[in-house]
Amino acid sequence: MKKIISTIITSVLILSTTISSSLALSQVEIKGKDRYETSALISDKQNYTTAILVNSTNSIADGLSASALSGASNAPIFLIKQNRIPTSIELRLECANKIYIIGSENAISKNIENSLKKSGFYVNRLGGKNRYETSINVAKEVKKVKGGASETFIVNGVKGEADAMSVSSVAARDSAPVILTNGEKIHPEAEKIVKSIPNRYAIGLDGVMSEKLVKSLKATRVGGKNRYETNKNIIQKFYRNVSSYYLSKSNQFVDALSASPITKYSPIVLVSKNSDKSVLKGATKITALGGIDKETIDNCIKAAK
Template sequence: MTVSSASALTFVEIKGNNRYQTSALIADKQNYTTAILVNSTKSIADGLSASALAGAANAPILLVKQNEIPADVELRLECTNKIYIIGSENAISKNIEDRLKKSGFIVSRIGGKNRYETSVNVGNEVKRVKGGASETFIVNGTKGEADAMSISSVAARDSAPVILTDGKTISADAKKIVNSIPNRYAIGLQGVMDESLVESVGATRVGGKNRFETNKKIINTFYKNVASYYLSKSDQLVDALAASPITKYSPIVLVNKNSDKSVLKGAQKMTALGGIDKATIESCKKAAQ
């Protein structure tokens, strides 16, 4: 981690040698006894729904491989007694699950036959842990990964289930959990979330013409008078996934060199996640002025 300060702006980087070490460094920002494991290579879609559970259980999201827990991540499990595994055995193997159980951890796997079912099962666990939910977010689990990352900060802050759909239809089980929650938001415009789906669940649509505009509208809708932001590469979302538990009150801004960064106007602190190129970082700093 590196820190720099120029005038009123404080700039911080959380950057490991790889995605696994970065997730471990992010976990160091939390006090926790529960952890969530996600395979970011095979099942980032499964992980999209994990942000709400991370908020509900006060747990970091740690990145692992199908058959391996990297050493940096393993070290962060030493302070835990309960571990959630998100996804099927194709994502994180039974060998990993069995080894953790043998080591004395309470292990709960939450998965499903696909990413959509997994999100419903994660959502039900969020409701169980928190005793209910007041908000839920419906996203496109195929074309809306960036949108789901943009909403992950709010989902973690409010313990609000993130329900994945194909953008056109919603399963009976998914509709059941959505209808049980009073405040519903569909993330993305018509090309991502069909109007018929949005109307069928009585959701309020929040979206823009691209991932950057949607990201900005989410921040303007759910955050007021913030001066601290987390920056994440717009085309590599894995760092944003791991960061969702620590971004509850400082939203994630998706950036690249040429993206609209006007939302950063007046920022007093920025934290860059993972390796963001120097030109993009400099343009973010300039946008804060």
């Protein structure tokens, strides 16, 4: 039986409020000293008994499909290393009794799996010989946990990481499987899963998802000329009347992956200094993830007003 550790964890959480004559805007930042601590701080926003572990260093592709599972099992997504679980995350795991490991032993070692089992956790590894098989096995687990899904997302697992992060909020909200492809063809087992779900969405334009593949799956395409436009189109299609958003760096997706469980009803906006931020118009709350620079945040505040 695991020892219950009672500890006071000091979160690096910065809160400030900006007021204008037409809008009261709440601005929050969730930022740890590194990606691991940031994922730990994000988990403090949840009550959970299940946790998901993803290696964010060399197997982020495996983690792309984890957002649906996080929603189905109400589980935070923790970023760890192949052979080590950072201390800040070890503390948070004491809240869980079940742990999913996403990826093969090349992603997260057998030593970590064995250590967790010895500590009394029930551990379920969901992996495959590649990222495509991993997404299939995660989708199967989502079905076991939640039952049949009403929608699924097909993404490019090679060059569609930004697109996958854009749908992570919706996938978590709706427990909608995220299936990885190479943009040209799909694994037969994955195709079977996709066609068993009534509403299918292919994320990205032709350069990411071929028209032939989209037609063969009878999917609806959602995309844009770049990651920002795709992100905006996803938010406008799947969210209505929202005024709270999470901001994530457009070139670093690990924070968005960690945040997917808490962004079900407040979508993630991918931002950079010069990105289109018009989707933020009318926002009353923005939460910046993982140390976005001040100039970009200021530009987001201007766009909200």
